[in-house]
Amino acid sequence: MKFSESFIFTARQDPKVAECRSHKLLLKGCFLFMVSSGIYSYLPLAWRVLDKINSIIRRNMNSCGAQELLMSALQPIEMWRKTGRDKDLAEVMFRFSDRKERELCLGPTHEEEITEIARRYLVSYKQLPCVLYQIQTKFRDEPRPRFGLMRSCEFIMKDAYSFDADEEGLDKNYEKMLYAYKKIFAECGLDFVMVEADSGAMGGSLSHEFMVPSGIGEDVLLKCGKCGKYYKDAGECPRCREKLTPEKNIEIGHIFKLGTKYSLAQQGLFLDETGERKPFIMGCYGIGVSRILSAIAEVSSDEKGIIWPRKVSPFDVSLIVLGEDLKEDAFRVEEELNSRGYSVLVDERNEAAGVKFNDAYLIGNPYILIMGKKYKESGKIDVEIRKDRKKLSFSKEEVISFIEDEYAG
Numbered sequence: 019m020k021f022s023e024s025f026i027f028t029a030r031q032d033p034k035v036a037e038c039r040s041h042k043l044l045l046k047g048c049f050l051f052m053v054s055s056g057i058y059s060y061l062p063l064a065w066r067v068l069d070k071i072n073s074i075i076r077r078n079m080n081s082c083g084a085q086e087l088l089m090s091a092l093q094p095i096e097m098w099r100k101t102g103r104d105k106d107l108a109e110v111m112f113r114f115s116d117r118k119e120r121e122l123c124l125g126p127t128h129e130e131e132i133t134e135i136a137r138r139y140l141v142s143y144k145q146l147p148c149v150l151y152q153i154q155t156k157f158r159d160e161p162r163p164r165f166g167l168m169r170s171c172e173f174i175m176k177d178a179y180s181f182d183a184d185e186e187g188l189d190k191n192y193e194k195m196l197y198a199y200k201k202i203f204a205e206c207g208l209d210f211v212m213v214e215a216d217s218g219a220m221g222g223s224l225s226h227e228f229m230v231p232s233g234i235g236e237d238v239l240l241k242c243g244k245c246g247k248y249y250k251d252a253g254e255c256p257r258c259r260e261k262l263t264p265e266k267n268i269e270i271g272h273i274f275k276l277g278t279k280y281s282l283a284q285q286g287l288f289l290d291e292t293g294e295r296k297p298f299i300m301g302c303y304g305i306g307v308s309r310i311l312s313a314i315a316e317v318s319s320d321e322k323g324i325i326w327p328r329k330v331s332p333f334d335v336s337l338i339v340l341g342e343d344l345k346e347d348a349f350r351v352e353e354e355l356n357s358r359g360y361s362v363l364v365d366e367r368n369e370a371a372g373v374k375f376n377d378a379y380l381i382g383n384p385y386i387l388i389m390g391k392k393y394k395e396s397g398k399i400d401v402e403i404r405k406d407r408k409k410l411s412f413s414k415e416e417v418i419s420f421i422e423d424e425y426a427g
């Protein structure tokens with residue numbers, strides 16, 4: 019894609035509203051548009067990243083045997099009264115009535131709705147286990163929106179729900195999900211920690227949280243300086259007896275063994291082998307999709323901009339062209355890379371070299387190719403690796419295989 023034709027309009031100045039590094043860089047780099055406090059639009063650059071994150075999530079969910087659906091964001095309050103969560107979540111729910119006086123909310127989560135779906139269709143043990151998931155917008159009436167996408171009123175989540183006939187089935191699904199979560203976050207290039215946690219308003223017996231140590235955020239974990247383990251709450255490290263120090267984190271995922279809380283309250287029953295009616299044993303599994311975007315921008319960035327991990331970067335390669343007479347050659351390099359499946363952002367604008375470099379660093383694609391004076395003299399293309407600013411030099415043919423090798427590894 020040609021930079022001059024793209025919807026990328028970076029800012030020179032730091033935005034005044036920014037509350038942390040990721041918020042600043044995502045606004046400055048033309049990833050996010052702030053509609054109002056706690057409400058954002060994802061601009062084309064951010065959408066490219068989200069699309070890749072979603073693909074990673076879908077692939078891993080599908081390989082667990084989970085099936086994707088999309089539930090309604092508008093939900094009748096009636097459904098929430100069955101579990102009493104119309105009251106438990108009253109503070110964060112966007113609630114209103116339609117013109118027929120029907121009470122509605124914008125779903126902050128979907129346990130109630132998925133249980134309604136399951137009880138309608140899953141009537142026999144023969145249909146179990148069953149795992150369903152969606153990637154959808156959720157809403158929270160957030161009193162203090164903060165840190166951009168990290169604490170916002172509208173956000174994208176992946177939520178999955180498992181239905182089993184017995185506890186052993188739930189254990190199996192929970193293990194599968196836990197394994198898939200580790201793979202998903204690793205593919206997104208995140209260093210994360212996993213801790214056992216409270217089930218809170220979800221209910222149930224066991225839950226695990228996935229956190230990104232970030233120095234910001236509102237989730238505090240206690241870290242052992244000796245073994246590096248994290249705890250939700252302990253006196254000292256139970257292993258080393260070392261004193262623990264608090265560290266701020268961003269929560270990116272949370273999985274729960276729900277048990278029968280929802281199936282009992284909503285009459286989610288199936289017939290077992292002996293013909294007896296039994297409640298589903300449920301689990302739920304959430305990932306903060308838009309939060310992953312923020313978390314990466316927060317922890318994988320430097321003073322110049324974001325450093326996107328390879329699998330989620332907006333483009334695979336930035337190509338800076340310095341010289342009107344080199345454009346045709348640059349487009350040929352782009353074509354070569356495109357034909358091999360790599361996306362390229364070609365900066366062919368009539369801008370100073372400094373402006374182009376600043377934008378390339380800010381946008382944060384993992385590889386920056388430079389065609390300038392050296393290319394004219396010796397046919398060499400310079401390559402800068404965004405992560406460590408390491409510089410290399412290749413011929414046109416070599417540069418293609420270099421990119422191929424990098425993405426294969």
Ligand SMILES: [Zn+2]
Pocket residue numbers: 242243244245246247255256257258259260
């Ligand atoms: Zn320890």
